[in-house]
Amino acid sequence: MLEYKRQKIFEMRKEQRRKEVNMKNLELQKTANEVRKGIVTAVHGAKAGHPGGSLSAADMFTFLYFEEMNIDPENPQMEERDRFVLSKGHTAPGLYSALANRGFFPVEDLPTLRHLGSYLQGHPCIHIPGVDMSSGSLGQGISAAVGMALAAKLDGREYRTYTLLGDGELEEGQVWEAAMFAGHRKLDNLCVIVDNNNLQIDGPISEVCSPYPIDKKFEAFNFHVIHIDAHDFDQIRAAFKEARETKDCPTCIVMQSLKGKGVSFMENNIDWHGKAPNDEEYAVAMADLEKIGEELEKAGEE
Numbered sequence: 425m426l427e428y429k430r431q432k433i434f435e436m437r438k439e440q441r442r443k444e445v446n447m448k449n450l451e452l453q454k455t456a457n458e459v460r461k462g463i464v465t466a467v468h469g470a471k472a473g474h475p476g477g478s479l480s481a482a483d484m485f486t487f488l489y490f491e492e493m494n495i496d497p498e499n500p501q502m503e504e505r506d507r508f509v510l511s512k513g514h515t516a517p518g519l520y521s522a523l524a525n526r527g528f529f530p531v532e533d534l535p536t537l538r539h540l541g542s543y544l545q546g547h548p549c550i551h552i553p554g555v556d557m558s559s560g561s562l563g564q565g566i567s568a569a570v571g572m573a574l575a576a577k578l579d580g581r582e583y584r585t586y587t588l589l590g591d592g593e594l595e596e597g598q599v600w601e602a603a604m605f606a607g608h609r610k611l612d613n614l615c616v617i618v619d620n621n622n623l624q625i626d627g628p629i630s631e632v633c634s635p636y637p638i639d640k641k642f643e644a645f646n647f648h649v650i651h652i653d654a655h656d657f658d659q660i661r662a663a664f665k666e667a668r669e670t671k672d673c674p675t676c677i678v679m680q681s682l683k684g685k686g687v688s689f690m691e692n693n694i695d696w697h698g699k700a701p702n703d704e705e706y707a708v709a710m711a712d713l714e715k716i717g718e719e720l721e722k723a724g725e726e
Contacts, residue, residue, distance in 0.1 A: 447724075448491075449657040454720050455525060456486040460686045461713050462521030462534050466544070468706040469535030473546065476696040477590060478518030480621045480654065480681040485522035487660045488586060497527035500553045506583050507572045509557040511565025512590035512619065513547040514698070519555070520544055528554035563596030565589070566616060570606045573614035573674070584668070588617045592624025594635035600645070606674045607646030614674040615667045616647070619654065621683035625697045642676040654681035688712050 459482045467473035489495065493506040510519050517537060524531040529552070536542035543552055547560030556572070559565040569587035576583050593599060606614055618638060626632050635641065639649040648670045652659040660679075667675035683697070684690030687709045701709055 445658070450720060450724055452483075452486055452490060452657050454717065454724075455490055456483045457686065457713055457717050457720065458525055459486050459518070459521045461710065462524060462531060463517045464687065464701065464706065464709045464713070466517045466520060466534040466537040467700045468703075470538035470546075471700050472538055473517050473700055474514040474698045475517065475687070475700070476623070476683040476690060476693070476698075477512060477619060477621065478515040478521075479685045479687060479690065480683045481515060481518050481588060481619045482521075482685065483655050483657065484588065484617060484619070484660065484679060485518050487657060487664075489522045489526045491661070492664050493586065494583065495526075495554070497554070500528060504581065504583050507556045507569070507585040509565045509569040509572070509585070509587040510548050510559050511569070511587050512562065512593050513560030513565060515588075515590070515619075516544075516546060516548050516560075519548060520552075523552075523554040526554070562590070562593045563598035563602075566599055567602040569616070570602045570611065570614060573606065573611040574609060576613055577609070577611065584613045584615065586615045586617065588619060590624065591618055591620045591622065591629050591635060591638070592632070594618065594638065594641075595629075595633045600641070603642060603645040603647065610646070610672045611674045612671050615664070616642070616674065616676045618676065618678045619681055620678055621654075621681045621692075623683045623692070623694050623697065625694075627694060638678050639676075642678075646673050647676045648673050649676045649678060652677060652679050654679035655685060686713055686716060 460479055463475055463478045467475045495505050496502050524534055537544045538546045548555045548558060550558045557568045566587050566589060569585050573585040622629055624632055642649050650663045650666055652663045663677050682691055684693055690696040
């Protein structure tokens with residue numbers, strides 16, 4: 425009888441934890457949808473920019489800034505904060521939208537992207553609240569992130585460093601020089617994330633200059649590699665937990681994503697790598713995201 429009661433209590437607690445995780449994931453999905461709205465709004469306001477890769481990474485931006493990283497919007501320069509470097513700097517609209525929704529600066533500023541006099545430049549700049557490193561020249565961001573991770577080791581600090589790369593960016597030789605150094609120095613406080621949507625500005629990466637197999641290449645440089653669905657928060661959460669528990673080597677998370685995720689006419693469409701929607705397209709995109717938001721609200725009421 426006692427064993428039966430213990431089993432029932434265990435099952436009840438397990439079900440409660442499952443419900444709590446589901447609610448947390450639902451809130452993250454809602455936030456990611458708001459981040460996507462901010463991306464589309466920013467690029468539309470700029471009449472230029474890179475929506476496709478920003479949208480494919482929106483869930484990752486959301487998880488990093490709303491759950492994973494130790495950060496404080498009220499104190500962006502907090503010494504023990506975790507660091508993030510956007511190595512694929514052209515997807516700044518995604519980073520800016522996540523930062524704005526997290527409270528680093530007003531969401532209302534997003535439409536000023538790339539405008540004369542705006543602090544929201546086309547690529548991340550270190551003067552922007554929440555931005556740890558200016559970036560944009562592909563291949564250089566991961567090098568800066570490796571330096572930050574090494575500095576933490578040398579100084580005996582506990583902060584972790586994260587960097588997001590595009591899969592097309594892996595064609596840059598500097599990426600692999602940085603990976604070789606990180607693996608050699610056993611930087612287990614470094615997490616490299618690859619947004620593998622398989623599309624770069626000139627076409628499918630497998631046709632332009634294939635970096636595949638991505639996992640084997642990072643493993644050759646002494647990285648622990650994890651594969652995930654970029655749009656599944658359970659998998660994202662589990663991957664970062666595994667990365668934190670991995671010792672004596674850096675981690676690479678290869679996330680399979682959908683370029684243009686959330687906007688019907690942008691999804692898996694190379695045309696939307698680097699252009700802005702016009703007024704009509706903007707209206708359609710926002711309607712798509714509003715519909716997703718309504719569906720998420722209904723899911724929360726069930």
